[in-house]
Amino acid sequence: MRELLNTYYPIEIDASRSAEEKLPLMVEWWTKVHELLIEQKIRRDMLAHAVKESSAMLRDGYKVFFECLAEHQVPLLIFSAGVGDVLEEVIRQNHVFHPNIHIISNYMDFDQTGVLQAFKGQLIHTFNKREGALSHAAGLRELQGRPNVVLMGDSLGDLTMADGVSEPQNVLTIGFLNDQVEERKESYINSFDVVLVKDETLDVPNAILRYITSSRDECGGMMTLLLSPVQTPSRAWSMPEITYPIPM
Numbered sequence: 425m426r427e428l429l430n431t432y433y434p435i436e437i438d439a440s441r442s443a444e445e446k447l448p449l450m451v452e453w454w455t456k457v458h459e460l461l462i463e464q465k466i467r468r469d470m471l472a473h474a475v476k477e478s479s480a481m482l483r484d485g486y487k488v489f490f491e492c493l494a495e496h497q498v499p500l501l502i503f504s505a506g507v508g509d510v511l512e513e514v515i516r517q518n519h520v521f522h523p524n525i526h527i528i529s530n531y532m533d534f535d536q537t538g539v540l541q542a543f544k545g546q547l548i549h550t551f552n553k554r555e556g557a558l559s560h561a562a563g564l565r566e567l568q569g570r571p572n573v574v575l576m577g578d579s580l581g582d583l584t585m586a587d588g589v590s591e592p593q594n595v596l597t598i599g600f601l602n603d604q605v606e607e608r609k610e611s612y613i614n615s616f617d618v619v620l621v622k623d624e625t626l627d628v629p630n631a632i633l634r635y636i637t638s639s640r641d642e643c644g645g646m647m648t649l650l651l652s653p654v655q656t657p658s659r660a661w662s663m664p665e666i667t668y669p670i671p672m
């Protein structure tokens with residue numbers, strides 16, 4: 425798995441290759457990883473313990489973020505090319521799995537004895553989140569009448585996550601640029617409204633939420649949050665280099 429990461433991750437973030445060029449290689453990566461996971465005969469009842477023992481973590485400020493959205497009944501859609509069952513467990517163990525959360529991800533399919541035998545549905549990877557947005561998110565009743573979106577992601581592929589929102593009026597995009605900063609800075613600045621460089625926190629999104637929910641309370645109920653959750657501890661951050669003034 426580590427070897428696959430070392431081979432394919434540099435391709436995923438290579439600023440000199442197009443998304444079209446990367447796409448088949450991403451499918452190849454994800455397919456190999458899923459095959460490896462199936463070979464491990466993972467048991468459903470092992471997941472909670474595995475997550476507990478792992479270094480998986482949510483960004484600093486996650487509690488304020490999740491709780492503010494839940495309190496204001498803002499749907500929080502999480503699109504992850506990771507494994508949905510694991511992501512759910514991480515969120516649950518951090519005590520923030522509130523009813524406003526919807527996860528669109530790769531879910532494990534267990535056999536009758538509880539052993540992983542396949543992955544359900546269409547494969548979700550970094551560059552096909554639009555298809556997940558159109559097939560899953562567009563059908564969610566909670567999104568009706570919510571034309572305002574805050575979209576957060578760490579990949580240019582994440583920019584299509586709001587494509588399932590019908591007639592969006594305002595889409596504020598926040599890009600987390602974690603790696604290969606110099607090479608990718610220009611494309612991120614051209615693509616996202618706000619770019620946060622090596623920022624491991626949710627301080628900026630939390631400040632935006634605070635502003636929206638305190639100054640115009642009704643906004644809190646109209647907004648939809650679409651989020652790609654990747655937090656890989658091995659990719660280190662420092663303080664943001666690019667900051668945008670946030671009205672407080």
Ligand SMILES: Nc1ccn([C@@H]2O[C@H](COP(=O)(O)O)[C@@H](O)[C@H]2O)c(=O)n1
Pocket residue numbers: 429433436453454457503504505506549550578579652653654
């Ligand atoms: N086997 C894999 C496959 C993907 N990754 C990384 O996860 C990221 C996808 O996660 P999102 O929640 O942001 O969709 C992707 O960018 C890959 O770098 C991995 O570590 N191992």
